[in-house]
Amino acid sequence: MADVKQTSTWLSLLSHRRLVGGLVLRELFDKDPHRFRRFSLEQEGILFDYSKNLITEDTVRLLLDLAREAGLEDWRARLFSGEPVNHTERRAALHMALRAPDQDWKAQGESVSEQVRTILARMERFAEEVRSGAYRGCGGESISDVVHIGIGGSDLGPRLVLEALASFADGPQVHFVSNVDGVELERALAHCDPRRTLFTIVSKSFGTLETLSNAEAARAWFLDSGAGEAEIGRHFIAITANTERAVKFGIDAEQILPMWDWVGGRYSVWSAVGLPIALACGMENFRRLLAGAAAMDAHFRDAPLETNMPVLLAMLGLWHIDFMGIGAHAVVPYTERLATLPHYLQQLEMESNGKSVDRDGNSVSYPTAPVIWGQTGTVGQHAFFQALHQGPQPVPVDFIGVASPTTRFDDHHDKLMANLFAQAEALMRGQSADEARALMARQGLKAGEIERLLPFRVFPGNRPSNVLLLDRLTPERLGALIALYEHKVFCQSVIWRLNAFDQWGVELGKQLADSLLPALREGDGLDQRDSSTRGLVEHYRAWRSQS
């Protein structure tokens, strides 16, 4: 199958799309009292309601035909069996092995579960020592703060999980440092006592510019406090695949946890990269997170496509992107505890599928990963929802909510959740001219004023959204939610014929930054660059020298 756009199912979906284009969601709901039951399912304490998309049963059937035609079931089997689905780098993508360590997983034929169990046991021992206070800093005191230094996949996962599970945290305080601008590091260190602080440095190569710059600055700060070089070993942990470089940095070999080839950065929160989660919340909660993800893995692997949550989520996304022509997708969690989720999914989806060359090296002729963006509700309602409701371009939304309150402000919670359900309803229903007139009349407006304002108070409606409702925000549910999106992304990559597990697109900028750094520092080599780069760097140098 060279071009998925030439398959009969793709063509059927195109003509089906023209039919569906004339449908009106609120009429579909009026006609079919079972629409919700038809288009929703529940798994691992997550209710997935996709009934407010512009779809019929035929749409779903055709989308699943497309998935089958693209070999989704076969690709899913290859993924789980540890084949090198990341073919450009000749690697498996077996993050699922981290979540079910009691099973026997093989990456390209080689058993990996034994080493996973070993590392989990090491994490457990270490987390317990630190949390119990048995582990002492160089001043003989227990550890009060952890500074986690990493960027991208080494940062976003632990950041998301610790924000989400704040109410489970009873260990040392974790601070995150990722950017190379110094602000984050400065903020983090302001809270820390060097003798009671542990640094976890995460970089697969132990050569990531941002991470190493921050790690070196952290080490200098630590040594400035009067600690000796020999004490770095007690205060710095590395999570890396490059032991040699970490040792050279000053980290004890026993204080190094591995990263594996068969786990990509954006799928690494389940590995030793998640150490700060174990430190803050305890290993039991980390294992609950893994178990939730493993349950979603089993569902994804075993359920038929028709009732498979990741598959349905993927195919509905694809419907909007490739058939409705919508290049953006909003994620709006109705809880501040998931405030980082839009950023996490932005990386997961856009770094995995933001590609335009298929696995055979051919240019694709269809849109792939949309722009993933969003903000928490109700905050977003007071910011960009105007455009969602009345902008000319519809944007599908994933609304995410939690049924149980996560704070003691119990009365707030019903208000929060009423807003979630109401927004999804409003996007779907809209407000007709008659309804707008009636509303304004109730508000006491005069007839002339009503007609003057009418066009501005009509809402077109018919705008698609999903709702994902979690019963509680526990480690298990969070694990399942993240795994749901991971598999969604994998399913889409299969239809788009992409390798979801490489990321060549981040390389060029790195090379150019390396080659540009001497120009910023010394003005070297600027005459080789275009006039814009030259002009910018010249301004930079002039302004910086004045400061």
Added chain:
Amino acid sequence: MADVKQTSTWLSLLSHRRLVGGLVLRELFDKDPHRFRRFSLEQEGILFDYSKNLITEDTVRLLLDLAREAGLEDWRARLFSGEPVNHTERRAALHMALRAPDQDWKAQGESVSEQVRTILARMERFAEEVRSGAYRGCGGESISDVVHIGIGGSDLGPRLVLEALASFADGPQVHFVSNVDGVELERALAHCDPRRTLFTIVSKSFGTLETLSNAEAARAWFLDSGAGEAEIGRHFIAITANTERAVKFGIDAEQILPMWDWVGGRYSVWSAVGLPIALACGMENFRRLLAGAAAMDAHFRDAPLETNMPVLLAMLGLWHIDFMGIGAHAVVPYTERLATLPHYLQQLEMESNGKSVDRDGNSVSYPTAPVIWGQTGTVGQHAFFQALHQGPQPVPVDFIGVASPTTRFDDHHDKLMANLFAQAEALMRGQSADEARALMARQGLKAGEIERLLPFRVFPGNRPSNVLLLDRLTPERLGALIALYEHKVFCQSVIWRLNAFDQWGVELGKQLADSLLPALREGDGLDQRDSSTRGLVEHYRAWRSQS
């Protein structure tokens, strides 16, 4: 002019776009050594480089013709003269009056500058009292913490400014609470001693659900500490247009600062809504912020379109949206101090211009406000930049950087900024097959491997970006930067024939949430709703009752 798409300039731009579509940016730079000088300008310490857009001098000329044809100069004059440009609500939009209080501004003929000066003087006195410690809480101690409660425009502005100007803050610690989920309030109160905490409650109507819920919870917390009702007056400040409701809440009439009809929520940081800025950074720095914005106002008002920064920024945006067909725009600040800027601009642009009915009440036939989104660099590089470089849909980027370091980690700064310039360069240049081959050969790859990986290591380039480089991150520069975007949004609204200053699209969700709340609490009225809303609320109620 009923339809801007039928004007001769719009049609000329459409055919010009076909010409430009064949151009290659790196060739344009090769051919013209003056391209940077031609397509950049500097104003108020901000260098705006727009040379890396797919434009020629003809493009700019045609875009400015379009602006003139749409009456931009006339609309600009109407804006500054205080005419009711917000015609649906019959209000002026005169936030500029707040920034140049020594001039004589008129909103719909009525002088407003006297009251602006009065309020600034009141803010100044109050800020000085609090900062000096003369103002005492009910326990007789000075104020250590401010909890600012507001949402949308009442929140995003002060939040952005205080994050950006953290190094100027030497007063009480300000905490922000906006969402109604309780997490933010819980976090903020955990830091606060009730006897030393001031609450600033911001709501134009003093009836915003989120703000009132949080204000009431804050009051209960305050009273729980043993303080009496009579002491609320010392600890709660209101910024509102509804004095009556604020007084009823328990706030002293003298502790109420006004909000004015002629200042929209998303343009209100310059008003008394900015009080926490004055409390944390001092009134002098708040006035510097105003002065920076006023300087940009003067530039926007007086400069010819050809050298007018907001006009050029606006027309380039419009070029991408309406002629290149790109519905998203990324904002990537290379400093954590501006981490909130993408959210701020998301509201500013999408709430102002996320509309599809023009000022005469006709449906528009062209795309308007794009999805505004982003993350700080270099963080974004490790997340979504893959899609920017190699995704099938180009997304224009505004890169924002500061020449002077804002932290003591001086060595970090060159690395950070080298990345900014390199990313803009990489998007523009891309990497050809020959360059990719040469690179892989240098990396020691064998011929077969080079050919295998080649398609994945090519970057198409030719992707547009702007760079805004600030000399320093001072209150003046920040004021100018925000005002730049405000006027950009206004200019686009003129071409699109939109009223940028209303926001009817936020109403429907509010109404539906109000009507849905009894259903969540008591199950009332559910049979009136569609099966999805009903199913969701039923799940919610069942799950919530188990918790």
